[in-house]
Amino acid sequence: MAGKNVVEITDKNFEQEVSKSDIPVLVDFWAAWCGPCRAIAPVIEELANEYAGKIKIGKCNVDENPITPSRYGIRAIPTLIFFKNGSVVEQITGAVAKSQIAAVIDRIVS
């Protein structure tokens, strides 16, 4: 489901992978039945490769992990949440162009 630079985020590893991460994290909340999630999947993968080491990019399947999405009030997918030091700093809902996501990443990692 994910490329080598994309981390699978689960209810179990969220604390470790996101809250305690030393670099910013982008979590893509998705599900198999969601078309726009499928649409942006290659974009997420490309960004994970291009920004490797600067931001951690993960995908959280909302069907398999009920706790994390509800904790962040996810009511639409895809939703991209950007975390810095464990806190939410930015959020994007729906399929948007790669440049739009990259602009947010640039702002956060700088």
Next chain:
Amino acid sequence: MIYDVVIIGAGPAGCAAGMYVGRARLRAAVIEQFSAGGQLLNYHRVENYPGFPEGIDAFELSDRFVKHMEAFGVERINATVEGIDNAKEKIKKIVTSTGVVETKSIIIASGATPKKLNIPGEKEFTGKGVSYCAVCDGPFYRDQDVVVVGGGDSALEEALYLTRFASKVSLIHRRDRFRATKILQDRVAENGKITTIMNTTVSEIKGGNEGVQKITLFNKANQETYELSTKGVFIFVGLEPNTSFIPKEVKVDEQGFIITDDRMQTSVEGIFAAGDVRVKPLRQIVTAVSDGAVAAFSASQYVESL
């Protein structure tokens, strides 16, 4: 490297055009910023594409379109198109997020995006109760009350789809009758979970930290303004064309859809348009693929004439 034809967008129109230009053995590429499929990816099942009397899964149909195109050797470029330079020249330049692509002809098949209502609260609560994709977001509204705004095929289809999850669906339409296909109207009328609210517009979406809580409605028939509690607002009020990148020489109508003749030729020689992005009476998958085939044929003829 100069292509014979470059297709912008890999939805049904772009994939069909790609399949045809591939078979014509033209040097061709299709530029897409997302996974191929276009708006098809927003749907669950397709019931009105000929040859599939039981209907077909939207993802499967989309995958088949892409495979069919790729089977004839069309190159895929993953990029966002930002503009078209030298539109009137023999060699046109497509400016993309990953570089400039040179081509003799262009088929614009960039599709359309669901329109916004442009009312207070809509933007603020997008993703927090406001949605433009029932298939994506419906499952988050299990046993809750939701509303659907619109009166066309998409609105009625999505209202019907949402009854799988929601306890009640209120279908709000500004006119006194629906535009949707009769079979969908009949299904809505027969569905016990759907209530229709006609002659009514939504003027505001209100909520708090938890998301949408209520909407303000205006009944045009009796001039009454009132509020309705709801957790979800699904908006399907038509489409707007994806044309931010088109050059000014390409003529569009007052809503921004590209004007073509019946050969899919735009106002600029060598630039064609196909699918939802162009002015047409019926925006469906079947008409998109038809446009794609015609545009491919016209582009081939144009390239040969050079």
